[in-house]
Amino acid sequence: MLYTDQTGRRVDIPSPPQRIVSLVPSQTELLYDLGADVAGITKFCIHPEEWFRSKTRVGGTKQVKPEVIASLRPDLIIANKEENEKEQVESLAKDYPVWVSDIHTLNDALDMITSLGDILSKRHAAHQLTQNIRDRFDLLQPLQTAIPTAYFIWRDPWMVAGNDTFIHQMLHACGLRNVFEDIPRYPSVSLAQLAASGCRLVLLSSEPYPFKEKHIEEIKAYLPDADVLLVDGEMFSWYGSRLLHAPGYFNELLKIFR
Structure with missing residues (x-):
């Protein structure tokens, strides 16, 4: 199926993907909490610990190892515009579906969670998570004098x-x-x-x-x-x-x- 990532790129991703590589630590933890699975993560993907200890590591966020990624035969790579190197992401996108997030605001983050819920067929879990996050931010009490x-x-x-x-x-x-x-x-x-x-x-x-x-x-x-x-x-x-x-x-x- 065709999906649009947060940089506006159209990405053809099997539904649902089965061999996911995550290049973004916070999104690796998200995949776990949505009930998805991954084949590969970076050395900085420290949460959850059980994945950090057991999953194949594909390098760092700035220096991925293409040969390790190739061995995993990913049908989806999840990257981020800021955290990953543009040239490496573009190179990977020649061979694999690469969905890139671009997060500047809380709403961007919530949209990313919703989008990955769609891609991973974890829509209900994504909806519950985004609602819980909104509810908790409603309880945030900012300082009245900055x-x-x-x-x-x-x-x-x-x-x-x-x-x-x-x-x-x-x-x-x-x-x-x-x-x-x-x-x-x-x-x-x-x-x-x-x-x-x-x-x-x-x-x-x-x-x-x-x-x-x-x-x-x-x-x-x-x-x-x-x-x-x-x-x-x-x-x-x-x-x-x-x-x-x-x-x-x-x-x-x-x-x-x-």
Whole structure:
């Protein structure tokens, strides 16, 4: 059957596919929670643990191994515009059906879940999941007075989430104002820029860079009066079924500032 992915490409996918390769960690977890199965995953697909331990690994999100994928004879590869390399996705699409997600907002994520539910013949499970996610986000209590915030994803160079990112949307949902919202995607910034930004809260993500307590002191040297916190990056950036847990996590995090 022909399906349209989130980049507007038409993809011919057998109904339902039987040998799926997922190149996106958050969507791998989603497939499991929808009751689907996979033949291959990346080395970063850590949830669920039983798949991480047992499924064939096809490389990383940025460096897949075409020969391993070929050995699995996939009838569907699930990729993401941001997380996977464009050239590799285009190369794989010459030989296999590749469905690409493109997630910027919560609605994009919910549309992705619904679409994969259709493709996998898991429509009821997808509907229940999206409704549960909506219900839980309805319980999110954003701050009434926005706090100027920076969200770091990398060090050396220091990189933050700018606008046009899912992380930016999650910050907004929490009532936090991204001080780098005028810069697209994931810009490199200096700590001097951070100090001049008016930032009052710095969030250091657990992924893709594993920030630790020692990095808090580096930030504090430039922003001694700001709050600097380590946060669970999966809650801010995973746009599959992990969204069920994000609103509760955000509410607990925001309690500090109420």
